[in-house]
Amino acid sequence: MHGDDRREGYYRYRGTPKPDNTAVQAEKTRRLLRDSRQRLSFNATSMRAVSVRLNQQLAQALCDGMKVTRLAAAAELSRWTVRTVGLSADDLVPSGVPAEEHLALIRQLKSELAELEESKTTLEDRRLKLLAAARRRGVLDDYELAALSGLQRETIRKMTWGIQPEAGAIPA
Helix, strand or coil: CCCCCCCCCCCCCCCCCCCCHHHHHHHHHHHHHHHHHHHHHHHHHHHHHHHHHHHHHHHHHHHHCCCCCHHHHCCCHHHHHHHHHHHHHCCCCCCCCCCCHHHCCCCCCCCCCCCCHHHHHHHHHHHHHHHHHHHHHHHCHHHHHHHHCCCHHHHHHHHHHHHCCCCCCCCC
């Protein structure tokens, strides 16, 4: 195009082209999978911390003379598990905390652990639906899905086999 194109009758579009729909969906999928992986990682870290606190509380309660059966019922664990936790902590001294206080704290920690497990299940279901939608639509290849989700490629293929993606799995 030479000089002043307006006199020649040429039209030049000066706007921005619309982004490719596949590219937009791919970027949204990448962002959602990164967020999902981060949330699952945070959830796992939180679960480990609460589990450690529960085990410490069980061991302290055993050290303070509480019965294994009573602790197992409060923690909803087997007596064998409670005994194993108690035997693993050998550097404890009796604290003098009343039994009811131990039981209340154990129940509270068990409740927190159950909530974290429920949220983990929800996060994993959401990730599964997102992976299924991305595979079905061909937005990303299996290797990129594996890298973004932290799962192995074959695991993703097995997990998503036969799952129909929901309409809102990848927001438009």
